[in-house]
Amino acid sequence: MTTMTTTQLWCDRCGESATATAHPACASARQLEPPRFCPECRRRMKVQVLPVGWSAVCVEHGEIQG
Amino acid sequence: MPEILDQARTQVLGDGVGLDQAGILAVLNLPDEHLSAALQLAHDVRMRWCGPEVEVEGIVSLKTGGCPEDCHFCSQSGLFTSPVRSVWLDIPSLVKAAKQTAATGATEFCIVAAVRGPDARLMKQMREGVAAIKAEVDIQVAASLGMLTKEQVDDLVDMGVHRYNHNLETCKSYFPNVVTTHSWEERWETLRMVRDSGMEVCCGGILGLGETVEQRAEFAAQLAELNPHEVPLNFLNPRPGTPLGDRPVVEGKDALRAIAAFRLAMPRTILRYAGGREITLGDLGTREGLLGGINAVIVGNYLTTLGRPATADLELLNELKMPVKALSATL
Ligand code: SF4
Numbered sequence: 272m273t274t275m276t277t278t279q280l281w282c283d284r285c286g287e288s289a290t291a292t293a294h295p296a297c298a299s300a301r302q303l304e305p306p307r308f309c310p311e312c313r314r315r316m317k318v319q320v321l322p323v324g325w326s327a328v329c330v331e332h333g334e335i336q337g
Numbered sequence: 338m339p340e341i342l343d344q345a346r347t348q349v350l351g352d353g354v355g356l357d358q359a360g361i362l363a364v365l366n367l368p369d370e371h372l373s374a375a376l377q378l379a380h381d382v383r384m385r386w387c388g389p390e391v392e393v394e395g396i397v398s399l400k401t402g403g404c405p406e407d408c409h410f411c412s413q414s415g416l417f418t419s420p421v422r423s424v425w426l427d428i429p430s431l432v433k434a435a436k437q438t439a440a441t442g443a444t445e446f447c448i449v450a451a452v453r454g455p456d457a458r459l460m461k462q463m464r465e466g467v468a469a470i471k472a473e474v475d476i477q478v479a480a481s482l483g484m485l486t487k488e489q490v491d492d493l494v495d496m497g498v499h500r501y502n503h504n505l506e507t508c509k510s511y512f513p514n515v516v517t518t519h520s521w522e523e524r525w526e527t528l529r530m531v532r533d534s535g536m537e538v539c540c541g542g543i544l545g546l547g548e549t550v551e552q553r554a555e556f557a558a559q560l561a562e563l564n565p566h567e568v569p570l571n572f573l574n575p576r577p578g579t580p581l582g583d584r585p586v587v588e589g590k591d592a593l594r595a596i597a598a599f600r601l602a603m604p605r606t607i608l609r610y611a612g613g614r615e616i617t618l619g620d621l622g623t624r625e626g627l628l629g630g631i632n633a634v635i636v637g638n639y640l641t642t643l644g645r646p647a648t649a650d651l652e653l654l655n656e657l658k659m660p661v662k663a664l665s666a667t668l
Pocket residue numbers: 404405406407408411412413414450451452453483
């Protein structure tokens with residue numbers, strides 16, 4: 272599973288700025304959720320959850336998997 | 338020992354007759370000091386009337402998001418500002434998901450779509466997908482595609498779908514507070530057609546939607562009247578952007594009381610842990626539920642959220658000496 276990195280611009284769970292404030296609740300929730308927002312551009316990603324793993328696609332920044 | 342548990346010992350454990358609504362309510366209202374006795378009795382009922390096997394299932398979303406309905410708990414409704422986007426799964430990925438599920442030892446693979454009911458495109462995708470799975474994977478296929486017409490019920494039977502999930506979600510009296518785009522009765526009608534077709538009926542719901550304890554008892558009694566083959570029990574996992582996004586999660590002890598009460602209402606059903614157990618019960622509660630009436634689990638991830646790794650559940654079942662139900666036993 273991928274986790275949030277410190278270099279991301281946007282919170283991948285709530286889509287708010289990740290540089291202005293920390294998102295401890297989002298980080299905790301993300302243990303049991305895939306990302307929803309692209310951490311680079313804030314677009315909502317197309318997310319497919321599978322029994323094992325998930326994939327999330329941003330039209331601009333491509334696919335991430337976990 | 339509270340009177341209701343004495344009554345349940347004779348009636349449910351002894352005779353296999355589930356509690357009525359008043360009895361279910363009494364169990365839901367048991368004080369904490371009697372909870373472990375209620376769970377033990379529910380476990381005894383499950384062992385006597387169902388046996389030690391645990392049915393393991395994986396689920397996958399064939400069509401995610403963009404649903405026109407307004408179920409207030411659901412992140413896949415297109416009517417709320419949920420971040421979940423619409424996406425379709427292709428058939429090779431569907432078959433791969435079925436293979437991964439079968440590799441865990443699961444005997445059930447449920448294909449789910451976020452729709453009011455299937456259209457021609459979805460039915461075509463189902464026909465192709467189910468055929469592809471049956472050609473390559475040793476697993477039973479179930480489906481959950483919303484409300485059906487009689488023709489669609491017959492089509493699913495023809496495809497070889499052996500069980501159909503359609504949750505009533507909550508009791509009849511509370512349903513209009515949770516869903517306004519269709520009625521409880523419409524859901525019941527689909528369930529009736531599924532039952533008449535010979536497919537196994539899978540019908541459960543979600544606890545923690547704001548229903549009262551009385552309404553929780555009403556729901557269990559209504560499910561018992563339907564007498565489903567399987568009851569998936571979800572606990573609300575409040576989803577951002579949905580009308581119920583700010584609701585508290587169900588207290589662990591209340592969740593366990595509900596597990597015991599639902600088992601005592603339906604001694605023979607497959608009572609499955611579904612979504613929300615991780616946040617409601619945690620690891621310890623998960624174990625207590627499996628020793629308190631639960632005899633089936635969804636392993637791996639859910640439709641839009643993630644679960645514990647399948648290995649964690651399988652190790653727990655092994656430790657509890659509960660064998661995973663084999664495919665031969667289900668055919
Ligand atoms: S019908 Fe199903 S997918 Fe659609 S909003 Fe209701 S629960 Fe969600």
